Amino acid sequence: MSPTLQHRVAVATQGGRVVSRRDFIGNAAAAASLAGSAPWWETLCASADELRTRRKACILLWMQGGPSQFETFSPKPQHPNGGGVKALSTNVPGIEVSANFPRCAEIANRLAIVRSLASKEGNHQRATYLLHHGHLPMASVQHPTLGANAARHLGDASRHLPNYVRIGGPLANAGAGGMLGVQYDPLVLGSARRPPENTRPPVEGERFERRLRLMADLQANAATGDEASAADHPRLVAKAAEMIFSPDMDAFDIGRETEAVREAYGESEFAAGCLMARRLIERGVTFVEVVHRGWDTHLDNFAKSSELAAEVDQPMAQLVVDLEARGLLDSTLVVWMGEFGRTPRINPRGGRDHYPRAFNGVLAGAGIRGGQVVGATDPSGSEVVERPVTVNDLFRSVYHALGVDADHENVSRIGRPIKLVDGGEVVRELFS
Amino acid sequence: MLQSRRHVLRNGRRHAASGRPWRGAVGLGIVTAMATALAAGPAGAAEPPAPREAAAAVDAAIDASMEAAGGAPAPACDDAAFLRRAWLDLTGDIPTPEHVIAFALDRSAEKRGAVIRALLDDPHYGLNWARYWRDVILARRIEDRALAVADALEADLSAWLNADEPWDRIAARFITAEGDVREEGATALAFAQDGRTEEFAAETSRIFLGMQLQCAQCHDHPYDSWKRGQFHELAAFFPRVGVRPVQTTTRRSFEVFASDRPLGRRPNNENRPQAEHRMPDLNDPAAPGTTMAPRFFLTGSRLPLGSRDAERRATLADWLTESPWFSRAVVNRLWSELAGEGFYEPVDDLGPERPLQAEEALEILASGFAANGFSLKWLMETICLTTAYQRESRGRRLPDDPAFTANVAQPLRGDQLFNALLSTLDMPEPADNGQPRAARNATNFRRRFGETFFYDPSDPRETVAASIPQALLLMNSPSLQQRISGERPTWLASLLAETDDPEQIIAEIYLRALSRPPRDAELATAVAYLGESPRLAEGAEDLCWALINSAEFRSRR
Numbered sequence: 001m002s003p004t005l006q007h008r009v010a011v012a013t014q015g016g017r018v019v020s021r022r023d024f025i026g027n028a029a030a031a032a033s034l035a036g037s038a039p040w041w042e043t044l045c046a047s048a049d050e051l052r053t054r055r056k057a058c059i060l061l062w063m064q065g066g067p068s069q070f071e072t073f074s075p076k077p078q079h080p081n082g083g084g085v086k087a088l089s090t091n092v093p094g095i096e097v098s099a100n101f102p103r104c105a106e107i108a109n110r111l112a113i114v115r116s117l118a119s120k121e122g123n124h125q126r127a128t129y130l131l132h133h134g135h136l137p138m139a140s141v142q143h144p145t146l147g148a149n150a151a152r153h154l155g156d157a158s159r160h161l162p163n164y165v166r167i168g169g170p171l172a173n174a175g176a177g178g179m180l181g182v183q184y185d186p187l188v189l190g191s192a193r194r195p196p197e198n199t200r201p202p203v204e205g206e207r208f209e210r211r212l213r214l215m216a217d218l219q220a221n222a223a224t225g226d227e228a229s230a231a232d233h234p235r236l237v238a239k240a241a242e243m244i245f246s247p248d249m250d251a252f253d254i255g256r257e258t259e260a261v262r263e264a265y266g267e268s269e270f271a272a273g274c275l276m277a278r279r280l281i282e283r284g285v286t287f288v289e290v291v292h293r294g295w296d297t298h299l300d301n302f303a304k305s306s307e308l309a310a311e312v313d314q315p316m317a318q319l320v321v322d323l324e325a326r327g328l329l330d331s332t333l334v335v336w337m338g339e340f341g342r343t344p345r346i347n348p349r350g351g352r353d354h355y356p357r358a359f360n361g362v363l364a365g366a367g368i369r370g371g372q373v374v375g376a377t378d379p380s381g382s383e384v385v386e387r388p389v390t391v392n393d394l395f396r397s398v399y400h401a402l403g404v405d406a407d408h409e410n411v412s413r414i415g416r417p418i419k420l421v422d423g424g425e426v427v428r429e430l431f432s
Numbered sequence: 433m434l435q436s437r438r439h440v441l442r443n444g445r446r447h448a449a450s451g452r453p454w455r456g457a458v459g460l461g462i463v464t465a466m467a468t469a470l471a472a473g474p475a476g477a478a479e480p481p482a483p484r485e486a487a488a489a490v491d492a493a494i495d496a497s498m499e500a501a502g503g504a505p506a507p508a509c510d511d512a513a514f515l516r517r518a519w520l521d522l523t524g525d526i527p528t529p530e531h532v533i534a535f536a537l538d539r540s541a542e543k544r545g546a547v548i549r550a551l552l553d554d555p556h557y558g559l560n561w562a563r564y565w566r567d568v569i570l571a572r573r574i575e576d577r578a579l580a581v582a583d584a585l586e587a588d589l590s591a592w593l594n595a596d597e598p599w600d601r602i603a604a605r606f607i608t609a610e611g612d613v614r615e616e617g618a619t620a621l622a623f624a625q626d627g628r629t630e631e632f633a634a635e636t637s638r639i640f641l642g643m644q645l646q647c648a649q650c651h652d653h654p655y656d657s658w659k660r661g662q663f664h665e666l667a668a669f670f671p672r673v674g675v676r677p678v679q680t681t682t683r684r685s686f687e688v689f690a691s692d693r694p695l696g697r698r699p700n701n702e703n704r705p706q707a708e709h710r711m712p713d714l715n716d717p718a719a720p721g722t723t724m725a726p727r728f729f730l731t732g733s734r735l736p737l738g739s740r741d742a743e744r745r746a747t748l749a750d751w752l753t754e755s756p757w758f759s760r761a762v763v764n765r766l767w768s769e770l771a772g773e774g775f776y777e778p779v780d781d782l783g784p785e786r787p788l789q790a791e792e793a794l795e796i797l798a799s800g801f802a803a804n805g806f807s808l809k810w811l812m813e814t815i816c817l818t819t820a821y822q823r824e825s826r827g828r829r830l831p832d833d834p835a836f837t838a839n840v841a842q843p844l845r846g847d848q849l850f851n852a853l854l855s856t857l858d859m860p861e862p863a864d865n866g867q868p869r870a871a872r873n874a875t876n877f878r879r880r881f882g883e884t885f886f887y888d889p890s891d892p893r894e895t896v897a898a899s900i901p902q903a904l905l906l907m908n909s910p911s912l913q914q915r916i917s918g919e920r921p922t923w924l925a926s927l928l929a930e931t932d933d934p935e936q937i938i939a940e941i942y943l944r945a946l947s948r949p950p951r952d953a954e955l956a957t958a959v960a961y962l963g964e965s966p967r968l969a970e971g972a973e974d975l976c977w978a979l980i981n982s983a984e985f986r987s988r989r
Contacts, residue, residue: 125575137574139624139631140638140646142888162900172576182887182899198904202913207974214961215978221953222982223513223946225825225989226841233898233983240903413891414644414781 056154056331056366056402059277060147060289061316063308063338064171065296066124068352069360069381070344071098071305074115076381081344083302092371100309103317104362109371110320110329112430114361116375116384119340119391122354124296127339128173134395134421137173141412145175146398147287148184149420153404155286160246162187165280167273168291179412186289192272195252199244212241251279264318271315278322281332295338298351312336320364333366333401344381358384361394366401368430392424400426480803483810484545486796487817493793494820494836503834506824511536513989514544514822516947520844520988521770522551522812524560525851529943548816552809558594561808562586563847564769564889566620568639571888573624574631580686581613581620588617598806599762600753603640607749608742612678612687619688627675627688627703633667638890640752642761642782645729657785658729664711665727665734669748671709672741674702690741708737730755753806757782759798763811767797769889770815772825772840780890789835825989828894841989842893846885849986850878856945856980857915858923877911898986906981916976918969924976928969934962937972945979 075098076082086099090108097105097113104111121127121136130136133143144152147164155163166174166186177184189196201208216234224230243249250256254275265271273290280288292312297304316336323329341359342352358377364370375387399406399420406424409417481489498505509517515535519527527535535543551557566585570578592602609618621639625631634646645663672690679685691705710721726744727734728751735747752758761782768774775794776782788794797814804810815821826838844852854861862877884905887896906912918924927940938958942950950958958975965971979985 125577129575138646139572139574139635140644142572181895181897182902183897185899185901187901198901198908200908202908202910202916202977207970210961211974211977211981214957214974215981217957217961218954218978219982221951221957222984223948223951223989224841224984224987225513225839226827226987228827229841229987230983233986236898236900236903237907237981240900240907243900244904244908413778413895 055156055284056333057281057285057328058147058150058287058333058335058366058398058402059274059281059319060287061274061312061319061334061336062168062171062174062289062291063295063312063336064128064291064293065338066127066340066342066354066359067295067308067338068297068301068305068342069115069358069377070342070352071100071302072309073097073101073113073360073362074377074381075099076379079379079381081346081380081382083346085302085305095371095373098309100306101313103313107317107320110324110364111370112363112368112372112374114363114374114389114394114427114430115358115377116387116389117337117341117359117361117391117394118384118388119356122340122356124339124354125173127354127356128171129175130391131337131339132174134391135418140414141416141418142178143175143418144178144180144184144410145186146395147186147289148175148177148180149399149410150287150402150404151184152180153408154402156284159284160243160248161251161280161283161285162243163286165189165277165285165287166289166291167192167276168269168289168293171289171291174289174291179410179418186287189252189276191269192254192276192290193269195249199249199252201244205245208241208245212237248283251283251285252276254279261322264322266311266314266318268311268315270311271318274315274319278319278326278328281323281328282326297342298347298353299349301342301346301351323365329365331366333368333398334364335398336362358382361389363397363401363430368401369432372429374427374429387427387429389427390424392421393427394424395421396424397427397430400431480805481800483814483817486800486814487819489796490793490814491819493796494790494818497790497793498834498837501834503837505819506826506838508819508822509824509839509989512948513824515547517825517839517988518544518547518551518816519947520848520852521816522548522560523554523556524563524845524848525556526855526947528855529940529947532943532947544822545817548813552812555590555594557809557812558590558592559586560847561593562589564845565589567845567886567889569620569624569635571886571890572635572638574628575626577686578620578624578626581617581623584614585617585620593808596807596809599801599808600749600758600806603753603758604746604749607636607640607752608745610688610690612685614683614685616688622673622688623675623686627673629670629673629702629706629709630663630667632670632673633663636670636748636752637666638780640761641730641755641757642764642776642780643757644781661711661724662727662729664709664722664724666729668709668724668726669728669735669744671707672705672744674705676704690745692740705741728752730757756798756802759802759806760794762808763794763797763801766808766811767794767815769842770812771818771821771836772838772842772893773828773835778890778892839989840893841987843887843896843898843987844885845887845889846882847878848988849885850881852985853912853980856976856985857912859915881905903981906986907977912980916973916980918973924969924972928972932968934959934968934971937968938962938975941972941976941979945976946982946984 070076070082071085075085075087075096077087087096088099088102088105089096090105092108095108097108119127119130121130126136132145134146135143151163164184164186166188169190170188176186187196215237219230219234222230254262254272257275262275265275270290270292277288277290294308320329320334323332340354340356343355347353358381375389376385377383378385396406406421408420411417512532515527515532519525535547563586566582570582605618606621609616609622611619613619613623621635622632625635637643637645645658645666672692673688674691675686675688677684678687708723710723712721713719723737725734725737726739728748731751733751735744764774764776764782765779768779775788775790776786797811800814801811820836821839823838825841828840829835853859864876884901914920915922916924918928927937931937935955938955939949942948961975962968962971965974
């Protein structure tokens with residue numbers, strides 16, 4: 001499929017022709033529920049175009065390992081399970097966060113803290129998959145991950161930069177384009193301090209252009225055995241070349257920010273990632289995931305959590321403030337989360353183990369009402385006692401904030417329609 | 433077979449990684465031998481069909497179905513196209529210029545058949561197809577840690593395929609596997625699904641029977657007449673299987689294991705063994721569900737509740753491999769890989785109610801395959817000998833056009849493309865340098881390349897899209913660029929030292945990269961380009977770059 005077609009509905013067309021009757025039937029069946037007299041594909045394309053004009057975007061701050069709720073956004077200083085971590089008042093009366101997050105405390109009026117997330121998956125692999133896809137893994141279905149669905153519905157194919165970028169290296173079970181195809185896979189950067197791989201042209205620009213011309217000239221007489229697909233190939237190469245010579249590539253260079261801006265974000269690798277995320281969003285990238293690792297604190301939870309939080313707190317707060325100052329917060333959803341929380345009971349090694357029954361997520365921007373806490377746990381932090389939020393509820397809310405229809409059905413390889421989210425409800429409080 | 437020294441050296445090194453001891457599965461041999469004997473018919477029956485004979489019958493059947501549909505066949509492909517196709521299909525690599533020239537000069541009428549047999553005897557045949565099945569199995573992994581089995585799978589399967597171990601026996605190995613996933617490649621199917629009952633069952637059926645019952649996991653099948661209960665009866669062959677970590681002082685791994693000890697009630701479909709499989713109650717997911725006895729949906733054969741795991745899985749392997757769908761599934765899949773289009777499409781969604789093309793041709797191949805003791809080499813040789821396989825390639829046909837009028841061009845799998853690059857640029861197989869496993873996976877060029885160019889081989893090929901990172905890698909990767917240089921000690925530098933005749937240089941680059949001489953128009957374009965280049969070496973580098981980045985290089989026509 002040519003890259004220019006990437007945001008069309010996947011009708012299994014190639015060069016304008018339907019290439020697989022089965023796929024076509026599968027898609028038609030999936031679309032049969034859509035009302036309206038226009039052909040179903042036009043309906044879908046039209047709504048996708050409309051969404052793009054609003055240009056919603058999302059930054060996912062992913063805390064790999066499962067951050068402890070007690071040492072982040074649900075401090076329990078009154079209870080032995082709290083482990084002695086202090087609570088900090090925020091700029092919103094009545095809302096407290098852990099003392100590990102002083103900068104976020106100053107901007108709590110922009111944040112919605114969800115303290116009642118709950119799932120049943122206490123294993124890193126499955127939980128990482130679940131909190132990235134809104135589905136559990138299944139052999140028969142290659143679910144697109146959240147970022148891929150967002151890129152598919154909101155991304156602008158005419159831009160030079162990829163619509164989905166993951167900063168911080170490959171992340172197991174975090175998913176990719178899945179049944180949407182590789183064109184929705186994230187561009188993965190190991191570090192925000194280096195340009196993406198293979199984006200430096202091997203020869204200078206003029207010679208590079210000569211090479212491209214030579215390739216195109218030779219293409220005309222090549223023996224590919226499939227001229228229609230071969231004709232798409234130079235377009236792909238041209239698009240890749242456009243990207244690396246595009247002025248937008250400097251979005252990947254945080255060195256272009258002033259010293260003051262870089263200092264405001266902080267010095268950690270994660271800070272560099274957040275700053276690059278903001279630069280990418282400014283250039284129209286739809287979805288950026290910034291990965292922060294090390295939250296699996298089975299040992300020595302308190303010292304570790306405090307160190308990890310020190311790397312996250314400042315850049316996270318600064319990212320929200322910076323987006324706001326640039327007028328981007330209204331259209332950019334920022335999500336902070338990990339795959340689960342950690343046990344209320346402190347283990348003999350001073351650590352906390354996996355605990356999916358009650359954990360935290362934080363949202364900001366894109367219509368989220370800040371300055372609120374959703375849900376609560378009991379004093380011991382063991383059980384959700386107020387406004388439980390399932391993973392499906394969370395994903396519905398995220399898609400809602402982005403203006404993506406969570407009931408949209410992707411069609412699996414064997415014609416099975418799969419909704420972006422099965423069940424669950426939008427957490428209305430987040431938006432009111 | 434002509435092999436340049438360079439090629440033998442590199443291939444020897446490439447293969448050394450898979451030279452691990454072969455472990456036979458004691459106990460299954462007799463059952464398998466019986467099934468093979470049954471498939472071959474009563475003693476004293478006619479000899480099983482030889483490849484050439486079967487190929488002729490397949491062609492007759494295909495021609496008949498093509499004529500009925502009003503199709504006109506494409507001509508036979510030329511020698512260069514055939515050689516590159518057969519090399520890529522069978523050994524996963526491209527021929528050297530020496531091979532191409534020797535083949536073109538060979539006047540023997542039997543030369544195509546001889547090359548096919550020689551390639552099937554090359555150890556890279558096993559390695560190539562082991563990598564293919566590795567991709568098939570691991571593409572649908574439900575957890576990325578399943579990649580830990582990849583090396584053992586590649587090595588074991590490669591040995592079995594090179595020894596032409598019968599496909600029914602290989603299937604039985606996967607279905608009945610136990611052991612450490614870093615040592616027992618056959619654990620891949622179970623481990624890719626984390627030992628989970630329903631997923632292991634679904635993948636067993638999908639891969640070995642080409643049937644996907646898992647739609648029936650939650651409701652009766654929408655297109656076929658499979659019922660929900662039938663899927664869960666199939667799952668009932670697998671509940672006692674689990675996956676657990678194994679840790680020694682030196683390393684961490686996982687093992688696929690089974691347990692017949694009575695276990696407490698556990699949630700269904702977990703990665704720990706339970707006594708019996710239970711079909712969930714859709715109206716009340718929290719309820720324990722209905723206990724299911726193992727029953728094979730294609731024949732209705734059943735085992736009692738309480739059967740031991742070893743009996744459940746070995747019996748299922750017997751029943752499954754005796755089914756005609758077992759042969760049809762692999763024949764259909766390999767035909768699709770080699771001829772470019774399956775009798776049934778997609779290759780993992782067959783069934784009695786599904787439409788198919790040229791049914792008689794499929795049956796000739798499937799029965800001949802079974803009669804030849806499920807020999808994959810017999811099957812490969814037969815398919816490659818057909819006129820249908822040896823036709824020129826065309827783009828994928830429109831849905832209403834007749835099938836099999838031409839071979840179909842296909843994108844190379846990651847490993848094939850990587851091999852083609854190593855051969856073209858004279859690069860050594862990337863070495864692991866004794867690094868720890870994690871570092872190796874992150875840095876080994878073949879692995880990173882494979883990730884970038886990965887696609888699920890079970891996917892219909894027309895849905896496989898090329899990506900921007902793929903284009904960037906071929907355009908800009910420093911590891912490749914330094915091998916394109918005309919100034920370092922590279923093959924290109926040696927070529928330029930030997931001759932400064934642009935036409936010779938161009939012909940050599942074409943032969944290396946595309947396994948064919950340039951066409952007149954291409955030669956004219958390239959001669960003009962080299963003439964305009966500031967230096968000859970620069971022009972030659974650019975031509976090499978342009979060919980490696982071409983659509984033709986990335987595909988097999």
